[in-house]
Amino acid sequence: MKSNRRDFLKLAGGGSALALLVGSGWIPTRAWAADDVLHALAPGDSRKEFEAHTIDELVKALGGTQAQLSKDVDLTAPDIAENGAVVPVEVQSNLPNTKLIAIACEKNPNALTAACHIPDGTEPYVSLRMKLAQTAKVTALVQTDKGFFYAERLVKVTLGGCGG
Structure with missing residues (x-):
């Protein structure tokens, strides 16, 4: 040359x-490692949240004892997802003093998909696309100063859970 x-x-x-x-x-x-980002947002051992396999374990990992079903947590997800690799999910909390919104699915390898800390004065709304390994219940978990509350929705996956 x-x-x-x-x-x-x-x-x-x-x-x-x-x-x-x-x-x-x-x-x-x-590049920042996932641990660095999690520790920057929430000091302490945040990995235990992602090691939970059930909603009860997740609530305990987040510092609670149990969660109550609430109509004030609006979870929007499709009844049928044509592709499990891209499932749109929206969560709106109508509960006062919402501190955290988490989205989880017990049938995925790691139940916790996302945990979003909500600063004071911010609208408690989260929208994302998640992967589902198979037909399963998607759970929206909301933390307030009065405890944990949740809403669930069954999403049927018809093709390729987790990109397969």
Whole structure:
């Protein structure tokens, strides 16, 4: 390959710009691990939440004793998901002082899909797409200053749970 002065200058200029951005901190030199992010958001041992296999274990891992069924937790999910790899789920809490919204499915390898801490003054609403391994109940778990509350919805998966 024949190299000329113009190619050399482009390469040297790009390398210098990259070194400047890395040195100034604009480009991180390492990616955050999931543990780093979880510990930054919720100090303490957050991994136990993701090790829970049932809703009761999840409530205990989050610091509660039991959860009550509540009509003030609105869980929206399709009755039938054509593709288990992409199931849209929305949760709206009408409970006062909502601190956390978690979405879980006991039939997935890890029950907990997401746990979102809700700051004071923020609308307690979460929307995401989750994977379902098979037909199962999706549970929305809400933590308030009065305890844990939940809503459930059965979602039938017709094709390819978890991308298969």
